[in-house]
Amino acid sequence: MIIDALLLQAGYNAALVSLGAALLGAAAGAAGAFLTLRRRALMSDAMAHATLPGIGLAFLAMVALGGDGRFLPGLMLGAGLTAAAGLWAVQRLSRQLAEDAATGAVLASFYGAGIVILTLIQGLGVGRPAGLETVLLGSTAGMLRADALVIGFGGAAVVAALWALRRPLAMVAFDPIHARLMGINPRQMDALLMALVLAVVLVGLNVTGLILIVALLVTPAVTARLWATTVSGTAGLSAALGAACGYGGAAISAAVPDLPTGPVIVLLAAGAFALTLVIRGHADG
Amino acid sequence: MSQIPLDVRDLTLRYGDVLALDGATARFPKASMTAIVGPNGAGKSSFLKSVLGLEAASGEVRAFGGPVADAMARIAYVPQRAAVDWSFPVRVIDVVLMGCYRQTGLLGRIDRRFQAQAMACLARVGMQDFARRQIGALSGGQQQRVFLARALAQGAELYLLDEPFAGVDAATEAAIINVLKGLQAEGATVIAVHHDLSTVAGYFDRVLLLNRHTIAEGPVAEIFTRDALARAYGPSLMLAAE
Ligand SMILES: Nc1ncnc2c1ncn2[C@@H]1O[C@H](COP(=O)(O)OP(=O)(O)OP(=O)(O)O)[C@@H](O)[C@H]1O
Ligand SMILES: [Mg+2]
Numbered sequence: 227m228i229i230d231a232l233l234l235q236a237g238y239n240a241a242l243v244s245l246g247a248a249l250l251g252a253a254a255g256a257a258g259a260f261l262t263l264r265r266r267a268l269m270s271d272a273m274a275h276a277t278l279p280g281i282g283l284a285f286l287a288m289v290a291l292g293g294d295g296r297f298l299p300g301l302m303l304g305a306g307l308t309a310a311a312g313l314w315a316v317q318r319l320s321r322q323l324a325e326d327a328a329t330g331a332v333l334a335s336f337y338g339a340g341i342v343i344l345t346l347i348q349g350l351g352v353g354r355p356a357g358l359e360t361v362l363l364g365s366t367a368g369m370l371r372a373d374a375l376v377i378g379f380g381g382a383a384v385v386a387a388l389w390a391l392r393r394p395l396a397m398v399a400f401d402p403i404h405a406r407l408m409g410i411n412p413r414q415m416d417a418l419l420m421a422l423v424l425a426v427v428l429v430g431l432n433v434t435g436l437i438l439i440v441a442l443l444v445t446p447a448v449t450a451r452l453w454a455t456t457v458s459g460t461a462g463l464s465a466a467l468g469a470a471c472g473y474g475g476a477a478i479s480a481a482v483p484d485l486p487t488g489p490v491i492v493l494l495a496a497g498a499f500a501l502t503l504v505i506r507g508h509a510d511g
Numbered sequence: 512m513s514q515i516p517l518d519v520r521d522l523t524l525r526y527g528d529v530l531a532l533d534g535a536t537a538r539f540p541k542a543s544m545t546a547i548v549g550p551n552g553a554g555k556s557s558f559l560k561s562v563l564g565l566e567a568a569s570g571e572v573r574a575f576g577g578p579v580a581d582a583m584a585r586i587a588y589v590p591q592r593a594a595v596d597w598s599f600p601v602r603v604i605d606v607v608l609m610g611c612y613r614q615t616g617l618l619g620r621i622d623r624r625f626q627a628q629a630m631a632c633l634a635r636v637g638m639q640d641f642a643r644r645q646i647g648a649l650s651g652g653q654q655q656r657v658f659l660a661r662a663l664a665q666g667a668e669l670y671l672l673d674e675p676f677a678g679v680d681a682a683t684e685a686a687i688i689n690v691l692k693g694l695q696a697e698g699a700t701v702i703a704v705h706h707d708l709s710t711v712a713g714y715f716d717r718v719l720l721l722n723r724h725t726i727a728e729g730p731v732a733e734i735f736t737r738d739a740l741a742r743a744y745g746p747s748l749m750l751a752a753e
Binding site: 263265390391393394396397399400401403404406407408409410451454455456457459460 | 563565583584586588590593594595596599600601602605606609610612613615617618645661665
């Protein structure tokens with residue numbers, strides 16, 4: 227059954243979901259490569275956790291407007307708004323605190339607020355909240371065709387944008403002062419990179435879930451870093467690893483009932499990292 | 512008329528309580544080679560950074576007759592210590608190609624022409640054999656030469672170099688000074704912070720003696736006097752020289 231899924235034989239929908247997850251993985255891998263080179267990996271974790279209150283609030287808003295609250299683009303909009311607010315809060319707090327402390331504070335408080343809102347929703351008995359918690363760990367089982375298309379096209383758009391911006395992104399990460407003298411605005415590049423990471427987080431909500439998206443952003447990137455000697459090589463290999471993990475994770479979790487997608491994807495990525503450590507550890511003596 | 516490459520007036524810069532520059536003023540004529548000389552902490556690095564707009568100094572800086580911000584494409588800078596991540600996955604040739612960014616642009620292809628241009632810049636600083644080496648796998652002096660090559664790749668008309676000879680061996684120093692004299696012969700203007708007072712007269716044609724403000728400025732023969740040096744460094748320098 228897993229073999230069927232991996233070979234795209236498990237039906238049209240499942241195949242579409244696997245391909246969508248592969249494109250998401252490629253986007254996460256590529257974005258994660260630039261993110262870790264810029265040393266901003268932790269910030270993506272804060273951003274991902276800050277989506278949770280937005281998801282709850284968007285659910286409530288859609289229920290108030292007469293829906294069942296499960297309309298994915300609506301949930302993504304809410305998630306995007308509070309994630310952006312979380313990012314702004316990190317930047318604001320970093321003026322007074324060290325950046326890691328600011329990141330931790332924002333991560334915990336936004337996530338806590340989100341859990342409170344979700345708990346309230348379960349108690350209210352409005353809309354159709356069952357399964358809303360799949361945004362935590364991801365689930366591609368029973369995913370709609372439209373959702374798979376959003377994920378696939380979203381991932382492809384992020385990959386295309388990163389490819390176009392690869393030179394200035396690399397220059398800002400390597401030597402921001404030189405980049406500035408070459409006419410690149412480092413703040414603008416950082417903002418663009420954060421926007422692309424946010425897009426990955428939102429698109430990934432249904433696949434890996436918000437808790438584990440950071441692993442898909444970071445693990446392929448640090449694995450690729452151990453093999454590649456250039457920025458393009460790092461980003462390309464990281465994207466390929468991310469795509470393979472996304473594809474495999476979605477296929478396996480679609481075939482095994484009740485197996486959440488996120489943990490499977492993350493385990494595959496961690497496996498590639500562990501294998502790399504074993505091989506490269508020997509190579510470096 | 513005011514096509515003078517760099518004209519600096521009343522440059523003043525504070526870091527909190529520290530007054531790093533106090534009304535420094537200098538003019539750098541076209542195709543001149545100027546040494547900026549002064550003791551540690553005199554504000555030499557701050558002077559270059561302020562000129563480039565990397566530090567928010569007050570005063571007036573004009574480059575090629577206009578605001579310096581409009582002339583950035585014509586100015587290259589090599590910092591005293593590049594604040595870069597040495598474990599970054601980048602080869603020497605890629606670092607030099609970053610100097611071509613204004614020519615290649617966002618999407619332009621890095622074709623043979625740019626590769627050849629970058630290799631030629633590496634050859635000028637004697638680093639052509641290291642093109643495919645990781646930047647972190649070089650010695651300090653070699654890294655400094657790569658950043659000089661990156662500046663050369665820009666094809667600038669005004670070069671600001673912060674201690675280009677720090678940590679390089681004698682042969683490399685001779686090679687670099689040849690490169691700089693070549694730039695001057697092509698009409699470029701070179702400004703370099705320089706610590707070795709014994710080579711100032713041989714390498715440069717002008718001197719800016721700086722100690723927070725301008726002590727003296729002009730052709731080496733006129734300016735590079737014991738009296739002016741004593742005012743820049745204090746009298747102890749003269750004792751050491753004797
Ligand atoms: N980022 C900074 N924050 C605070 N003070 C600074 C900073 N950078 C430089 N300073 C101070 O400003 C003064 C000038 O420093 P600057 O680096 O310009 O000196 P310099 O002439 O280049 O010295 P050196 O010969 O050692 O390179 C020094 O007193 C230094 O302590
Ligand atoms: Mg200095």
